[in-house]
Amino acid sequence: MSFSGNLRAETARMIPSGRGDKDTSIAALMANICRLSADKDGVIRMHFSAGNLPALRKCFTLIQKTVNIRPDLPTPWLISDDRQPDRRAAGPVTSGNDEKAVPSDIDLDASSQMRDLLERLHILNRDGTLRPQDGTLEEGLVGGRRDRAYLREMFLCTGFMNDPAKRYHLEYRCFSEPQSEQLRGVLARHGIHAGMTTRKRYFVVYLKDSEDIVTLLHLMEASVSLMATENARILKEVRNSVNRRVNCETANIGKTVESAGRQLEDIRFLEECGVLETLPASLREAAALRTGHPGASLSELGTLAIPPVGRSGMNHRLRKLSATAQKVREEKKQT
Numbered sequence: 001m002s003f004s005g006n007l008r009a010e011t012a013r014m015i016p017s018g019r020g021d022k023d024t025s026i027a028a029l030m031a032n033i034c035r036l037s038a039d040k041d042g043v044i045r046m047h048f049s050a051g052n053l054p055a056l057r058k059c060f061t062l063i064q065k066t067v068n069i070r071p072d073l074p075t076p077w078l079i080s081d082d083r084q085p086d087r088r089a090a091g092p093v094t095s096g097n098d099e100k101a102v103p104s105d106i107d108l109d110a111s112s113q114m115r116d117l118l119e120r121l122h123i124l125n126r127d128g129t130l131r132p133q134d135g136t137l138e139e140g141l142v143g144g145r146r147d148r149a150y151l152r153e154m155f156l157c158t159g160f161m162n163d164p165a166k167r168y169h170l171e172y173r174c175f176s177e178p179q180s181e182q183l184r185g186v187l188a189r190h191g192i193h194a195g196m197t198t199r200k201r202y203f204v205v206y207l208k209d210s211e212d213i214v215t216l217l218h219l220m221e222a223s224v225s226l227m228a229t230e231n232a233r234i235l236k237e238v239r240n241s242v243n244r245r246v247n248c249e250t251a252n253i254g255k256t257v258e259s260a261g262r263q264l265e266d267i268r269f270l271e272e273c274g275v276l277e278t279l280p281a282s283l284r285e286a287a288a289l290r291t292g293h294p295g296a297s298l299s300e301l302g303t304l305a306i307p308p309v310g311r312s313g314m315n316h317r318l319r320k321l322s323a324t325a326q327k328v329r330e331e332k333k334q335t
Contacts, residue, residue, distance in 0.1 A: 003163040007217075007225045011156045012054035014221065015061065016149050022066050024141045024149040027121045029059040031135045031179070032157035036118075042128050044115060055157050067113045135179030147186050152220045154183060161213070161225075164232035170213050171206040173199070180205050192216055260294050263318050266325035267291055273328055279321075286317035 001009070016022050033055050035047045050056055118124035122138035123131055131138075142150050154172055162169040174180040180196055180203035187194045187205075192212045194205050207213050210233055217226040267287045270276040276287060289301045296304075302314040309317075 003225070003228070004159070004161045007161055007222060008054060008156055008159065010222050010224055011152045011220060012058050014152060015058070015065070018145075019066075020146055021149040022062055023121055024137070024146040025153050026059065026062050026066060026117070027123065027137050027141050028150050028153035029055055029062070029157065030121075030123065031133075031137060032154070032175075033059060035133060036123065036130050038128070038130060044118070044124065044130075046114075052157060055153075058153075058156065063114075063117070067117050134176045135174060136176075136182045142182070142186055143189075147189065148219050148221060150186060151216065152222075155220065164210070164213070164229045165235070168208055168210045168213055169206065170216065171204050173202040173204055175202060177203050179203070187216070190215065190219055256297055257295065260290065260296075263290050263322060264294055266322045269325050270321065270328065275324065275328055279324065283317055283321055283324075286314060287321055289314075290318060 016025055030046075033049045033052055035049075037045050037047065039045070048056060048059070115124060119126060121141065125131060137150065158173045158175075160171050160173070172180075172183055174183060183205050184194050184196060187207075192207065192215055193209070194207055194212070197204050197206070207216065210229075214226065214229055214233070217229060267276065267290060270279075270287070276284060279287075285305060286301070289296075289304050293301060293304065297311075298314045298318070299311045302309045302311055305314065
C-alpha cells in the first residue's frame with residue numbers, strides 16, 4: 001500500500017469517543033459521501049456513495065454508536081472491520097481492480113432518530129428543509145478539538161499525501177469552493193499555510209512545507225504516519241548536511257589549488273628574475289614552504305614556519321610575494 005493509503009487506513013481506524021468529536025466526524029464524512037433529498041411528502045432520503053469504502057464503513061459505525069441504531073443496509077459488510085467486501089454484496093458495479101461486486105450507491109430513508117441527528121448536525125433544518133449541500137459544516141461543528149476530527153475525516157474522504165522520502169506534498173481535493181475555503185480557514189487557525197488551485201472540477205488545497213505537513217499530521221493524531229514523516233525528514237536533513245559539507249570542502253579545495261598555482265607561478269617568476277634572494281627572510285621562508293607544499297592550506301603552512309604563524313600571517317606573506325611579482329612585471333613592461 002502507498003504512503004497515502006496507509007495514512008487513510010490509519011485515519012479510518014480512529015473512532016472518536018466524545019460526542020462533539022463524533023458529531024463533527026459524522027458531519028464531515030456525510031458532507032463528502034452522502035447526498036440528501038426530500039420528496040413531496042417530506043421523506044428524507046440519504047444517498048451514500050460506495051466509492052470510498054473505508055469512509056463509508058466509518059460513517060455507519062459512528063452513526064450506530066451515536067444514535068444507537070443499526071441502519072437496515074443491503075450490504076452488512078459495510079460496518080464490519082473486514083477490508084474487502086463480502087461476495088454476497090448486492091449490485092453489479094465493481095470498484096477499481098477489485099473483482100468483487102460492490103454497490104455504486106446506497107439509499108436509505110432517514111428514521112426519526114436519524115432526522116434528530118441530522119438536525120443536530122445542522123444538515124436538516126427544523127422546518128424539514130435541507131441545508132445547502134456545498135461540503136461545508138456548520139461553524140459550531142468546527143473549532144477547538146473538533147478541528148482534529150474535521151481534518152482527519154476530510155483527509156479520509158478527499159486527501160492524498162506523497163511519500164515524504166521522495167517529496168513533501170499533501171492535498172485535499174474539495175468538490176466546492178466554499179468547502180475549500182472552510183478547510184483553509186481551519187488550517188490557518190493552527191498556523192498552517194495552505195495553497196489552493198483548481199484541477200478539473202476540484203478545488204485542491206495543498207501543503208508543500210514539511211513543517212506544515214508535520215503539524216497537520218500531529219493535529220490528525222496520525223502517530224504512525226507522523227513518525228514515518230519525521231524519520232524521512234531527519235534522513236533528508238542529514239543527507240543535505242553531508243552534501244553541503246562535501247560541496248563546501250570541494251569548493252575550498254578548488255580555491256586553495258587555484259590560489260596555490262598563482263602563488264607558485266609568482267615565486268618562480270621572482271626566482272628567475274633574481275628578486276627572491278633580495279627579499280626579507282620571512283618572505284623567502286614563505287616562498288620555500290609554498291614551493292615544498294603546493295597543496296597545503298594557509299593554516300598548514302603557518303604551522304610549518306619557524307616560528308609558527310597564524311593563517312592571516314602566512315596569507316599576508318604570500319600576498320606580499322604576489323604583489324612584488326606584479327610590481328616587477330609592470331617594471332619590465334615599462335623598460
